Amino acid sequence: MSEFDPLFDTVLVVDFGAQYAQLIARRVRECHVYSEIVPSTMPVAEMMAKKPKAIILSGGPSSVYAEGAPAVPDGLFETGVPTFGICYGFQAMAQALGGRVAQTGVAEYGGTRLDVSQEGVLFAGLPARQSVWMSHGDSVAAAPEGFDVTAFTADTPVAAFEHPVKGLYGVQFHPEVLHSEHGQAVLKHFLDAAGCRPSWTMLNIVEDAVEAVRAQIGPEGRAICGLSGGVDSAVAAAIVQRAIGDRLTCVFVDHGLLRKGEAEQVERDFVAATSVKLRVVDAQERFLKALDGVTDPEEKRKIIGREFIRVFEDEQRAIIADGPVDFLVQGTLYPDVVESGGGTGTANIKSHHNVGGLPDDLQFQLVEPLRALFKDEVRRAGEELGLPAAMVWRQPFPGPGLGIRIVGAVSRERLEILREADAIAREELSRAGLDREIWQCPVVLLADVRSVGVQGDGRTYGHPIVLRPVSSEDAMTADWSRVPYDVLARISTRITNEVREVNRVVLDVTSKPPGTIEWE
Numbered sequence: 465m466s467e468f469d470p471l472f473d474t475v476l477v478v479d480f481g482a483q484y485a486q487l488i489a490r491r492v493r494e495c496h497v498y499s500e501i502v503p504s505t506m507p508v509a510e511m512m513a514k515k516p517k518a519i520i521l522s523g524g525p526s527s528v529y530a531e532g533a534p535a536v537p538d539g540l541f542e543t544g545v546p547t548f549g550i551c552y553g554f555q556a557m558a559q560a561l562g563g564r565v566a567q568t569g570v571a572e573y574g575g576t577r578l579d580v581s582q583e584g585v586l587f588a589g590l591p592a593r594q595s596v597w598m599s600h601g602d603s604v605a606a607a608p609e610g611f612d613v614t615a616f617t618a619d620t621p622v623a624a625f626e627h628p629v630k631g632l633y634g635v636q637f638h639p640e641v642l643h644s645e646h647g648q649a650v651l652k653h654f655l656d657a658a659g660c661r662p663s664w665t666m667l668n669i670v671e672d673a674v675e676a677v678r679a680q681i682g683p684e685g686r687a688i689c690g691l692s693g694g695v696d697s698a699v700a701a702a703i704v705q706r707a708i709g710d711r712l713t714c715v716f717v718d719h720g721l722l723r724k725g726e727a728e729q730v731e732r733d734f735v736a737a738t739s740v741k742l743r744v745v746d747a748q749e750r751f752l753k754a755l756d757g758v759t760d761p762e763e764k765r766k767i768i769g770r771e772f773i774r775v776f777e778d779e780q781r782a783i784i785a786d787g788p789v790d791f792l793v794q795g796t797l798y799p800d801v802v803e804s805g806g807g808t809g810t811a812n813i814k815s816h817h818n819v820g821g822l823p824d825d826l827q828f829q830l831v832e833p834l835r836a837l838f839k840d841e842v843r844r845a846g847e848e849l850g851l852p853a854a855m856v857w858r859q860p861f862p863g864p865g866l867g868i869r870i871v872g873a874v875s876r877e878r879l880e881i882l883r884e885a886d887a888i889a890r891e892e893l894s895r896a897g898l899d900r901e902i903w904q905c906p907v908v909l910l911a912d913v914r915s916v917g918v919q920g921d922g923r924t925y926g927h928p929i930v931l932r933p934v935s936s937e938d939a940m941t942a943d944w945s946r947v948p949y950d951v952l953a954r955i956s957t958r959i960t961n962e963v964r965e966v967n968r969v970v971l972d973v974t975s976k977p978p979g980t981i982e983w984e
């Protein structure tokens with residue numbers, strides 16, 4: 465593993481329950497330094513065994529002065545490893561070293577202007593005024609002795625501090641989110657001050673992952689991989705294939721919730737692009753039956769997650785002739801995990817079918833080589849693995865498919881309506897050359913909503929279709945895409961003309977947060 469590799473320096477991100485711990489880790493990786501996350505409960509001796517060159521203390525939902533709030537691990541500051549506190553981490557550092565943290569009255573959420581009073585190490589060469597992203601209710605009222613206070617905002621007198629001799633630094637804002645203008649530069653300044661060499665590349669993610677999969681599955685083990693045609697499972701499959709060769713079988717499940725032409729396209733393109741063994745399972749009947757009459761989004765997600773596994777188990781039995789299959793490979797990414805409530809102390813937003821939607825009686829051991837990564841990192845890994853561009857750059861499509869894009873119960877008729885509308889939207893967006901610009905565009909059928917229309921001089925009482933084009937970098941946050949009006953007009957006209965049951969097309973203009981990308 466790279467943390468023991470003398471060629472690479474390791475940065476540990478100590479997680480206090482942050483939404484953005486993985487974002488910090490990936491920003492470090494963007495500086496070409498290897499990074500991994502550890503819980504704040506990990507003893508310092510264990511952390512030191514990973515030979516970290518630097519440590520970052522993450523944000524978190526607690527107040528440092530509250531009872532039971534997670535504390536800086538005992539002895540951390542005595543190790544001499546350079547440490548950078550962010551938000552909660554900054555507050556925890558202040559408190560642990562004799563400073564004072566309090567609720568000073570004013571909370572700051574969102575974009576805030578930061579005034580740099582002293583460049584110091586963190587702000588060297590950066591503008592004296594910059595826009596940063598804040599999300600805090602508590603503040604550092606007094607910095608610990610010997611620290612230089614280097615920045616403030618209108619409501620936060622101590623917004624950054626540092627003690628370069630001791631290698632200790634901290635900021636109240638979130639340098640890891642893109643909205644913080646010079647956040648990446650601030651982080652880089654810390655890493656440079658800590659002596660981290662920029663010698664790590666994505667190639668090592670692929671190599672490390674192959675190595676780890678080989679160790680997990682062993683010399684005899686066999687695996688099946690849930691393959692969807694999406695980039696995550698394609699990259700996961702390619703990694704596992706490198707590790708165990710033809711002891712891997714891929715399984716593509718047609719659950720009846722796919723888009724128009726998708727099953728044929730996946731089968732054709734995937735087989736053409738790789739030499740992986742692929743089995744295609746027609747499971748439409750069982751999924752639609754299990755979903756019959758179900759309207760609750762979480763219930764739908766759990767049912768779909770369960771049925772996926774049942775299909776994989778059937779396949780496990782079907783291919784047992786070659787030897788037992790104990791492992792299931794999934795292209796799970798970090799956002800799937802954190803939204804399913806899988807982070808340390810993070811909330812359950814929605815149960816992604818491959819994480820929170822898994823049944824309790826799961827018989828497989830999971831192999832998830834991408835579990836700590838974000839989509840754009842996976843795309844880069846896909847390019848390094850030599851996968852075709854069409855596969856690497858395919859827009860995401862959720863495993864539960866159109867099942868979570870019908871608000872209301874799922875039925876064959878409703879799926880048919882949505883499939884047609886979706887095909888039109890996709891065709892027009894592609895024709896307008898917007899595929900790379902738009903992260904994805906869910907097309908949603910409000911199946912239980914009807915509105916009055918007039919078509920051909922007659923009254924109609926049809927369903928609305930919602931267009932949800934979004935731009936994003938990693939699906940953790942998103943904004944609605946400013947699709948040109950003429951493209952929207954073409955989509956709207958075609959959908960209402962060509963899909964009989966639809967008489968209205970609406971545009972979703974909500975960012976994430978507060979909305980999520982999918983409607984369910």
Ligand SMILES: Nc1ncnc2c1ncn2[C@@H]1O[C@H](COP(=O)(O)OP(=O)(O)OP(=O)(O)O)[C@@H](O)[C@H]1O
Nearest residue numbers: 690691692694695696697717794795860861862863
């Ligand atoms: N139709 C399917 N058949 C088999 N496995 C699937 C199917 N849909 C999803 N999966 C499994 O669930 C995982 C998560 O799905 P998800 O949609 O997040 O990833 P993806 O389809 O690989 O990539 P993308 O997010 O780009 O669509 C997949 O990586 C794959 O392992």
Ligand SMILES: O=c1[nH]c(=O)c2[nH+]cn([C@@H]3O[C@H](COP(=O)(O)O)[C@@H](O)[C@H]3O)c2[nH]1
Nearest residue numbers: 815816817860861862863864939980981982
């Ligand atoms: O494989 C998946 N299984 C799921 O259960 C699931 N739910 C959402 N998504 C996709 O994840 C990204 C973030 O979506 P949300 O903003 O809706 O949470 C977006 O790209 C969504 O399309 C899923 N993918």
Ligand SMILES: NC(=O)CC[C@H](N)C(=O)O
Nearest residue numbers: 523524551552600601602
């Ligand atoms: N984002 C954070 O780390 C918040 C820290 C702390 N919970 C506060 O509100 O000030």
Ligand SMILES: [Mg+2]
Nearest residue numbers: 694861862863
């Ligand atoms: Mg997908």
